[in-house]
Amino acid sequence: xxxxxxxPATGRAWVFGDDLNTDLxxxxxxxxxxxxxxxxxxxxxxxxxxxxxxxxxxxxFAGRNFGAGSSREQAAEVLRHLGVACVVAxxxxxxxxxxxxxxxxxxxxxxxxxxxxxxxxxACDLDRARVHNLATGRVLACEPIPAHLVAMIRDGGLLPxxxxxxxxxxxxxxxTP
Amino acid sequence: xxxxxxxxxxASAPQTLAQKLVARAAGVGHVTPGEIVTCRVDLAMMHDxxxxxxxxxxxxxxxxxxxxxxxxxxxxxHYVPAYDDDSRAIVQIARDWVKSAGVARFHDGEGxxxxxxxxxxxxxxGMFAVGGDSHSPTGGAFGAxxxxxxxxxxxxVLVTGEIWLKVPHTLRMAWNGRLAPGVSxxxxxxxxxxxxxxxxxxxxxxxxxxxxxxxxSMQERMTLSNMTAELGAQAGLVAPDEVTRDxxxxxxxxxxxxxxxxxxxxxxxxxxxxFDAAALAPQVAEPHSPAHGRDAADLAGVAINLAYVGAxxxxxxxDLRMAAQVLRGRKVxxxxxxxxxxxxxxxxxxxxxEGVLGTLVEAGAELLPTSCGACAGYGAHTxxxxxxxxxxxxxxxxxxxxSAQARIYLGSPWTVAASAVAGRVADPREMLQ
Numbered sequence: 114x115x116x117x118x119x120x121p122a123t124g125r126a127w128v129f130g131d132d133l134n135t136d137l138x139x140x141x142x143x144x145x146x147x148x149x150x151x152x153x154x155x156x157x158x159x160x161x162x163x164x165x166x167x168x169x170x171x172x173x174f175a176g177r178n179f180g181a182g183s184s185r186e187q188a189a190e191v192l193r194h195l196g197v198a199c200v201v202a203x204x205x206x207x208x209x210x211x212x213x214x215x216x217x218x219x220x221x222x223x224x225x226x227x228x229x230x231x232x233x234x235x236a237c238d239l240d241r242a243r244v245h246n247l248a249t250g251r252v253l254a255c256e257p258i259p260a261h262l263v264a265m266i267r268d269g270g271l272l273p274x275x276x277x278x279x280x281x282x283x284x285x286x287x288x289t290p
Numbered sequence: 291x292x293x294x295x296x297x298x299x300x301a302s303a304p305q306t307l308a309q310k311l312v313a314r315a316a317g318v319g320h321v322t323p324g325e326i327v328t329c330r331v332d333l334a335m336m337h338d339x340x341x342x343x344x345x346x347x348x349x350x351x352x353x354x355x356x357x358x359x360x361x362x363x364x365x366x367x368h369y370v371p372a373y374d375d376d377s378r379a380i381v382q383i384a385r386d387w388v389k390s391a392g393v394a395r396f397h398d399g400e401g402x403x404x405x406x407x408x409x410x411x412x413x414x415x416g417m418f419a420v421g422g423d424s425h426s427p428t429g430g431a432f433g434a435x436x437x438x439x440x441x442x443x444x445x446x447v448l449v450t451g452e453i454w455l456k457v458p459h460t461l462r463m464a465w466n467g468r469l470a471p472g473v474s475x476x477x478x479x480x481x482x483x484x485x486x487x488x489x490x491x492x493x494x495x496x497x498x499x500x501x502x503x504x505x506x507s508m509q510e511r512m513t514l515s516n517m518t519a520e521l522g523a524q525a526g527l528v529a530p531d532e533v534t535r536d537x538x539x540x541x542x543x544x545x546x547x548x549x550x551x552x553x554x555x556x557x558x559x560x561x562x563x564x565f566d567a568a569a570l571a572p573q574v575a576e577p578h579s580p581a582h583g584r585d586a587a588d589l590a591g592v593a594i595n596l597a598y599v600g601a602x603x604x605x606x607x608x609d610l611r612m613a614a615q616v617l618r619g620r621k622v623x624x625x626x627x628x629x630x631x632x633x634x635x636x637x638x639x640x641x642x643x644e645g646v647l648g649t650l651v652e653a654g655a656e657l658l659p660t661s662c663g664a665c666a667g668y669g670a671h672t673x674x675x676x677x678x679x680x681x682x683x684x685x686x687x688x689x690x691x692x693s694a695q696a697r698i699y700l701g702s703p704w705t706v707a708a709s710a711v712a713g714r715v716a717d718p719r720e721m722l723q
Contacts, residue, residue: 132488132579136690141667144339145369145376158694178489178522182687184424185340186440207493207524208424212440259326261454271442272348275449279352 122198123236123247124170126229127163129156131176135188135209144185152191169196172237172244174229176202180209186216193218199237201226201244201255214262217270221255228253239263304554306460307527308495311435311551315418316455323459323494323558333361333412333419333436334447337403339368339668340422342387343380344441345448357451359392363412365403368668370661377668401634401660404428404516404602409636411542415530415551420447424519425602425684431508431515432538433530433551435495438519458495458524459560460553465502467568472719474612475510476604476682476702479517480573481565484583491523494560497553498528502567508537509608516603517684520580529553572717574680575700578688586705589715596679597622597710599650599703600631600658601665604682607637607646609703614641614649616707616721622654623713629671631658653711664691673698680709 137159143151156163173192179202180188189212192200200213201221213220219239226244229235233248240263242255258266268274303320305313313321315329336342341364349355356362366384369377381398388396397406404425407413415433420426422444429436439453447453463482482490498514506514511528518526528534529552538546553559572586599605599613610632622628630650632638638660641647651657664671665683672692673679679698683691686698699715708718 134687136667136685136687140689142672142692144668145380158689178487181488181522182424182519182685182690184422184426184438184440186344186442189440204489206489206522208438208440210493211443215440215442215446259456261326271446272351275354275446276352279354279449 122170122172123234124168124172124198126231126233126235127167127171127173128229128231129159129173129175132178132181133159133175134182135180135185136182138180138188139185139191144187148187148190148194151187152194155191155195164195167195167197170198171196172235173197173200174202174226175200176227177204179205180212181206184208184212186212189213189216189218199239201237203227214266215271217266219266223253223255225253239266304557306495306553306557306559307433307497307529307551308435308458308460308525309557311416311418312455312457314416315435321457323457325457327455327457328452329418329455331361331420331447331451331453332417333363334444335363335365335403335407335419335421335426336444337364337368337423338366338370338381338384340441340444342384345445346383346387348442348445349448352449354449356391356393356448359394362391362393362448363395363397363407364388364393365397365406366399367402368662368666370399371659373669399661401632401636402602402662404512405606405634405637408432408512409541409634411538414538414543414546415534416547420444420453425516427518427523427526428512428516428602430518430525430527431511432534433528435525435527437524460495460497460557461491461523461561462497462499462553462559462563464500464562464564465498465567466500466564467566468502468505469567469570472704472722473570473572474702474704475506475513477570477573479514479520480575480580480583480700481570483517483520483581484573484575486521488520488579488581489522491518491521493522493524495525495527496521496523498526500564503528504531504533507608508533509606512606513603517580520684572702572705572719574705574715575686577697577699578686580685580700586701586715586717589699590717592699592715594678594680594699594709594714595626596673596677597626597628597706598664598679598681598683599706600629600663600681601683602633603684604703605631605633605637607640609633609682610637610641610646610650612703613707614646616704616711616718617653618649620653620711620721622710626710626713628653628655628710629658630655631663632660635660667691680706680715682706
């Protein structure tokens, strides 16, 4: 089996609390713009440093019900745009969970997500559904990701997944030479 | 035991309404909570913000067409009326796309999608539907399985006509007795959000049941199902009955089957909560969460400078009538603005015809266009930093309706109207006698 192209990921931890909602991730006033502009304001009323200082490969940790609220998928797309490799939370809102994988942003449900300190170096392993806290050496177990979502995230999300599927269908319908 | 015997016993086992709806869409006799199935979609609803503007570029990239344009509905509600070049462009994409995609069911500036879709007679019991908006569970009030998805997920539906689903468990919320005068569906939902939290629904199906729910009007049931989103469930169902059938018949959706669409006695429930409707007092949620509810009387005295009657959950005809009941012969307090944004054009016209709108304006209300307005936080009428508002909307998240400094309380249309008159949070029952 080939390794997922995005993972394992290693980066710094950004740590947030419970109920981090979509209106904080993708504020309504900027929703008329493209993703780059929305991303500049991602979480600005929670941590004004986040959008400017988050680096590709960093990992977001949070408490319960991450992504509560709207179905606006820009709330997941902004984190991917900013280079966040994975979100690890105690739980996700249902729509956000689907949106994350659809947009190619891996999500891990982890009961111990709150034990990671801000800035700690961490590594996520999607295949084994676990998170390594490289600062403490602890390994945090996460809930396994459903197989069909693992397949989709390997393709980079639902759009490239569909692209691949349609290409295969079209190839199958080509007349044999 | 043979396979045939197993499937026969599974098919005849008691099922929840949610199981029956999902099984029908999955084309099987029986589904088990927790299993992953693929469902055929009967109706896909999009609005201007998450709809054509987002899906068109992806459809173009795939070179794909909509699987069945007759099963698609597009409603403009987030960026109407357009207030600048950006919003104009977004709405224009929707107008152009429906033409090129062959989508005939397009409703431009006629109101909020969750209210317009049933009013056009597009929903009926037994259907399986998705909406590109988190308040899509509203469709559950009609005995349809309907839930919200993001735009890329919608793309998948538009291309394949299908969507995957983890078969939900059911949490039943049974309300015995009758609501007291001045207490509404909104109070029930603020109470439930506070009791169970914004993730209390566990992304399963909630079913509202019991005599107090059966006694609710169709639009009040829509408020229950709508705010299932705030409860964190996937769907919020009410078993259809004569109230549903009569309402749908008036909306032009006849031929409604009621026989099968209910939870069987003995069906498996993840939770079965029972509440006494008569004991519920008007509820108000404090900033910044619908789960911060308390009895309105406990917050009486909190001064407000804005009262907002708007949104799919709080400005339907029944909601406007509630506000008018309080405001008849009264005036909005000095220093308070009362804004009213009717949830649909049809509701606005009916409210006008029966004098409800006149009563609101007479009391000092300013009428805003029928659209999502300040509720979505997208439009021109968002709230400034000095605003302390009480609102009939569904969400009072920090910054959602404008400035992060604005403080927003949530209440029923009765409570919001009474608070507008008092200039402070008020229990409406004293003004309804």
